[in-house]
Amino acid sequence: MTNQDVADKLREVFSLMQLAGENRFRAIAFDRAAQTIDGLSDEIVKRIEEDSLTEIKGIGKSIAEDIKAFYETGTMPVLEALKKKVPAGLIEWLNISGLGPKNIAKIHKELGITEITELKEACQSGAVASLPGLGQKSAEKILKSIKYLETFGERARLDQALEIAEPVFEFVKNLEGVQKCDIAGSLRRFRETIGDIDIIAAADQKATDSIFDAFTAHSLVVEILGRGDTKSSVRTENGRQVDLRIVKPEEYPAALMYFTGSKEHNIVMRQRARERGMALNEYGLFKLTEEKETDFNQPVVASSEKEIYQKLGLNYVPPEHREDRGEFEFYSENETMDLVSENHIRGVIHAHSTWSDGKYSIREMAQACMERGYEYLGISDHSRTASYAGGLTIDDVKHQWDEIDELNEKFTRSGKNFRIFKSIESDILSDGSLDYPDDILRKFDFVIASVHSGLEMPREKMMSRFKKAIENPYITMLGHPTCRLLLRRDSSDIELNQIIEWAAERGVAIEINASPWRLDMDWRYGNKAKETGLFTSINPDAHSIEGIDDIRYGVMIARKAKFEPARVLNTKKADEFEKWLKSES
Numbered sequence: 001m002t003n004q005d006v007a008d009k010l011r012e013v014f015s016l017m018q019l020a021g022e023n024r025f026r027a028i029a030f031d032r033a034a035q036t037i038d039g040l041s042d043e044i045v046k047r048i049e050e051d052s053l054t055e056i057k058g059i060g061k062s063i064a065e066d067i068k069a070f071y072e073t074g075t076m077p078v079l080e081a082l083k084k085k086v087p088a089g090l091i092e093w094l095n096i097s098g099l100g101p102k103n104i105a106k107i108h109k110e111l112g113i114t115e116i117t118e119l120k121e122a123c124q125s126g127a128v129a130s131l132p133g134l135g136q137k138s139a140e141k142i143l144k145s146i147k148y149l150e151t152f153g154e155r156a157r158l159d160q161a162l163e164i165a166e167p168v169f170e171f172v173k174n175l176e177g178v179q180k181c182d183i184a185g186s187l188r189r190f191r192e193t194i195g196d197i198d199i200i201a202a203a204d205q206k207a208t209d210s211i212f213d214a215f216t217a218h219s220l221v222v223e224i225l226g227r228g229d230t231k232s233s234v235r236t237e238n239g240r241q242v243d244l245r246i247v248k249p250e251e252y253p254a255a256l257m258y259f260t261g262s263k264e265h266n267i268v269m270r271q272r273a274r275e276r277g278m279a280l281n282e283y284g285l286f287k288l289t290e291e292k293e294t295d296f297n298q299p300v301v302a303s304s305e306k307e308i309y310q311k312l313g314l315n316y317v318p319p320e321h322r323e324d325r326g327e328f329e330f331y332s333e334n335e336t337m338d339l340v341s342e343n344h345i346r347g348v349i350h351a352h353s354t355w356s357d358g359k360y361s362i363r364e365m366a367q368a369c370m371e372r373g374y375e376y377l378g379i380s381d382h383s384r385t386a387s388y389a390g391g392l393t394i395d396d397v398k399h400q401w402d403e404i405d406e407l408n409e410k411f412t413r414s415g416k417n418f419r420i421f422k423s424i425e426s427d428i429l430s431d432g433s434l435d436y437p438d439d440i441l442r443k444f445d446f447v448i449a450s451v452h453s454g455l456e457m458p459r460e461k462m463m464s465r466f467k468k469a470i471e472n473p474y475i476t477m478l479g480h481p482t483c484r485l486l487l488r489r490d491s492s493d494i495e496l497n498q499i500i501e502w503a504a505e506r507g508v509a510i511e512i513n514a515s516p517w518r519l520d521m522d523w524r525y526g527n528k529a530k531e532t533g534l535f536t537s538i539n540p541d542a543h544s545i546e547g548i549d550d551i552r553y554g555v556m557i558a559r560k561a562k563f564e565p566a567r568v569l570n571t572k573k574a575d576e577f578e579k580w581l582k583s584e585s
């Protein structure tokens with residue numbers, strides 16, 4: 001339980017109390033307490049354990065009891081009572097940006113509605129506009145926010161977030177007065193989905209105003225959500241929120257570290273600081289006073305994130321590993337981790353062509369790979385059972401092989417150092433067998449096996465399906481194992497740790513499907529993969545030329561999953577890749 005967790009809960013109480021029309025002063029006390037806890041430099045848990053909560057200014061006896069209950073039971077009775085009192089539909093209104101609890105309560109009371117759909121209608125019909133204190137402009141603003149909520153939900157995929165973050169970051173970085181600038185938050189950590197985009201800059205205080213002016217006037221900005229002395233938030237064209245924070249240059253390393261997160265990583269960092277007689281917060285690293293309080297008069301000089309890590313007994317932890325998943329152990333003993341990067345990737349594996357559901361011919365895909373500096377292409381069209389995706393019959397397969405042979409001969413004749421591998425993305429049928437007879441499977445250079453149907457199978461059945469597929473002598477790698485579509489469709493019910501063990505044991509690789517919709521296998525299984533020596537391949541699953549460039553996202557995830565180049569098959573040269581294929585079959 002973190003200070004943030006407690007503050008969030010108290011804010012929730014504050015919001016719900018307003019929705020429930022409770023006493024205003026009682027409600028505000030919760031908001032104040034939340035603010036106090038946000039600014040607290042030591043761990044609230046420590047205060048609870050030593051029973052000194054009420055010594056914190058602004059935390060009275062009753063709120064202290066609520067916090068204690070939350071610590072002990074995971075819930076707050078006051079919050080549970082409120083949830084029973086306030087209609088559930090109404091609570092969702094809190095996600096509508098620009099609509100505060102006070103107005104929610106007013107609309108609910110006057111119009112007697114509880115659902116977002118009803119609110120939408122009330123905005124369109126003029127009912128909201130006619131309420132005192134609201135008016136036409138407010139109704140339009142609420143309507144716009146509801147539309148954003150419907151269209152974009154609350155999180156974005158990595159590609160959607162980068163599309164906004166990169167131009168805004170480049171813009172801010174080059175503004176006058178900006179000394180340093182980075183993207184922080186979940187995006188810097190290469191998470192597969194992003195809540196909001198965090199940008200942080202170091203600047204002289206006198207430049208702050210003009211930087212915020214320029215930021216909020218950026219062409220991608222459609223709405224200014226807030227602006228304070230150190231932070232400004234905007235909403236951009238595609239519905240994403242961007243927070244820009246400006247800090248003093250000397251605070252920059254600590255602020256960048258703090259706002260990069262993750263929260264879980266930060267918590268351990270603060271503990272490490274305390275154990276060493278220091279306090280770490282968003283402003284810097286400080287010595288402790290005799291009373292073990294942060295001594296803001298005694299900063300411990302650290303001019304980079306790296307130095308902060310060093311002062312806390314660690315080597316530099318790259319942002320993509322800051323998740324409290326083994327990084328403390330690793331980077332206290334090792335200077336760096338050998339990690340794959342984009343320039344290691346030599347071949348494009350798992351691409352579709354017009355033979356199945358791709359947009360371009362094999363020749364065009366090969367050309368695009370060459371233009372991007374790749375040395376080989378593995379064409380893995382869909383197999384025959386995937387008829388909805390133009391899966392290849394045995395006859396098609398044979399014709400495709402002829403075409404590939406011809407293209408390869410042409411490359412050789414014209415002295416091009418490029419080759420195409422014959423592959424297939426074979427469906428894993430519901431009983432775990434692959435989609436062609438052995439004498440066809442045997443003749444592919446490699447076989448990717450993926451599940452595309454029966455995604456809802458119960459776990460046990462699904463697991464034996466995978467087991468059988470992995471035991472097939474012709475399988476080279478598993479494709480997108482969980483079949484998830486980010487923010488759209490959940491993973492199948494499988495136990496990936498077990499599948500990784502089976503695969504590693506048999507020398508079967510598991511792809512990192514680099515499509516930003518999938519990013520599957522998930523980076524969270526990176527520790528298991530490393531432990532078992534599992535191979536992967538960073539595969540764009542390209543259905544078009546542009547799709548090839550998704551490799552970028554796959555590399556981010558592979559780094560997060562701790563893959564070194566040697567365990568990524570498509571870092572190999574073409575002939576080494578071929579050798580590996582032969583040695584494994």
Ligand code: DGT
Pocket residue numbers: 002003004005184185186187191193194195196197198258259260261262263264266267
């Ligand atoms: P997101 O936006 O949901 O994808 O995830 P993040 O990680 O970007 O989270 P966000 O935007 O709420 O905050 C950015 C970073 O700031 C977060 O990774 C950690 C840090 N941070 C924010 N609030 C707190 C806090 O109360 N405690 C700690 N320890 N860290 C915090």
Ligand code: CA
Pocket residue numbers: 185186187195196197198
């Ligand atoms: Ca964020």
Ligand code: CA
Pocket residue numbers: 185196197198243
């Ligand atoms: Ca944020």
Ligand code: ZN
Pocket residue numbers: 425450452479480
């Ligand atoms: Zn597939």
